[in-house]
Amino acid sequence: MKTKIPNILTIGRIIIVPIFVVSFFLPGFYGDIIPFALFVLASFTDYLDGLLARLFKEESKLGEMLDPIADKILVASALILLVMNGTIKNYEVVAAIIILTREILVSGLREFLAKVSVSIPVTSLSKLKTFLQMLSISILLTGDSGNKIINFQDYNAQTIGIILLWLSAFLTLYTAYDYFAKGLDHALNEDDKKD
Numbered sequence: 001m002k003t004k005i006p007n008i009l010t011i012g013r014i015i016i017v018p019i020f021v022v023s024f025f026l027p028g029f030y031g032d033i034i035p036f037a038l039f040v041l042a043s044f045t046d047y048l049d050g051l052l053a054r055l056f057k058e059e060s061k062l063g064e065m066l067d068p069i070a071d072k073i074l075v076a077s078a079l080i081l082l083v084m085n086g087t088i089k090n091y092e093v094v095a096a097i098i099i100l101t102r103e104i105l106v107s108g109l110r111e112f113l114a115k116v117s118v119s120i121p122v123t124s125l126s127k128l129k130t131f132l133q134m135l136s137i138s139i140l141l142t143g144d145s146g147n148k149i150i151n152f153q154d155y156n157a158q159t160i161g162i163i164l165l166w167l168s169a170f171l172t173l174y175t176a177y178d179y180f181a182k183g184l185d186h187a188l189n190e191d192d193k194k195d
Contacts, residue, residue, distance in 0.1 A: 006049035032145035095169035102176040109183040129171035136164035
């Protein structure tokens with residue numbers, strides 16, 4: 001069986017995650033830059049595998065299954081590590097919880113709707129949410145090294161990262177509501193047919 005390039009990229013993204021986690025504990029500059037670089041690389045492969053799959057008509061069931069899993073593992077790992085080391089702290093943790101909860105909710109909805117052959121297309125707003133989420137996490141991963149590069153009055157890299165995290169959390173709530181409303185509507189319609 002021929003292995004498709006998009007699937008290789010998706011599997012590569014999953015393989016990057018444990019390396020990313022280990023690199024996060026490196027001291028100093030390397031502990032900031034290496035996880036940042038790995039996260040950016042993994043995020044780029046997420047965009048690239050989808051693009052190549054559509055471009056070369058190489059969509060597959062394996063890719064359809066693994067792609068969301070790879071994304072969620074990557075994002076969840078990064079957010080947990082950033083909370084653990086205090087980069088995301090206090091009430092800012094709420095934004096991280098919103099993002100993680102949405103990932104679980106949408107996964108459950110997609111699984112439920114797939115059983116009844118209903119698909120939820122990815123909206124432009126969802127794509128914007130994903131971009132802001134990846135951007136905010138990338139910036140937050142730069143740590144003290146990022147703060148030395150970006151430091152304008154009260155706005156250093158970490159402050160900008162947190163602002164973008166909250167923005168992506170608000171978009172997450174909006175898009176999750178949209179998904180949930182469609183899923184709930186379909187579930188209620190199916191129940192009505194049984195009555």
